[in-house]
Amino acid sequence: MEGNLPKEKFDELEKYIDSLKSTKGALIEILHKAQDLFGYLPRNVQLFVARKLGIPGAEVFGVVSFYSYFTTTPQGKHTISVCMGTACFVKGSDKIIEKLKEKLDIASGETTKDGLFTLKDIRCIGACGLAPVVMVDEKVYGRVKEEDLDEILNTYRK
Numbered sequence: 001m002e003g004n005l006p007k008e009k010f011d012e013l014e015k016y017i018d019s020l021k022s023t024k025g026a027l028i029e030i031l032h033k034a035q036d037l038f039g040y041l042p043r044n045v046q047l048f049v050a051r052k053l054g055i056p057g058a059e060v061f062g063v064v065s066f067y068s069y070f071t072t073t074p075q076g077k078h079t080i081s082v083c084m085g086t087a088c089f090v091k092g093s094d095k096i097i098e099k100l101k102e103k104l105d106i107a108s109g110e111t112t113k114d115g116l117f118t119l120k121d122i123r124c125i126g127a128c129g130l131a132p133v134v135m136v137d138e139k140v141y142g143r144v145k146e147e148d149l150d151e152i153l154n155t156y157r158k
Contacts, residue, residue: 009037010048017052027053027063031070040071076111076118078156080104081135085124093132097121099146100134103153116157 016033020026030049035041041064050057064070082088082097097108100119104112111118127133130142134152141152 005038005042005044013037013048014052023053027060031064035070040074042072074111074115077116078137079118079120081120081122081125083125083131083133084121085128087128087131088133091131095146096132096134096144096149099149103149
């Protein structure tokens, strides 16, 4: 059932679920915990949660697929998000993401072969005055130019 995922993480997730006073209405909270533990929510983790809660796997999958925070594929150690909102796009975020795709040799939504970076294009970060904006994990980089990308990437390669 667990594939190549560590049994200890399933045990920790089970312990977490068992510690809740009630699991009614706690599916999203439990999925957050599961994703924190495993880094993503593959089918076997979703089915494990469904069995523990006594609900259909389809219900768990529906929640996972609905919320963009949840992912069913392994993510990189660092997530690079390029804002594609109007202000950023007008200021060249399309060129920034194309250059990142080239430098990292991945498409948006993919993870580098070494597992270091996942690249995402997102609708709006909410820092329009700093356009174009790139976020690495929780750190915001404003007024990014193509020539800034190597320095930004190298910060996280160390």
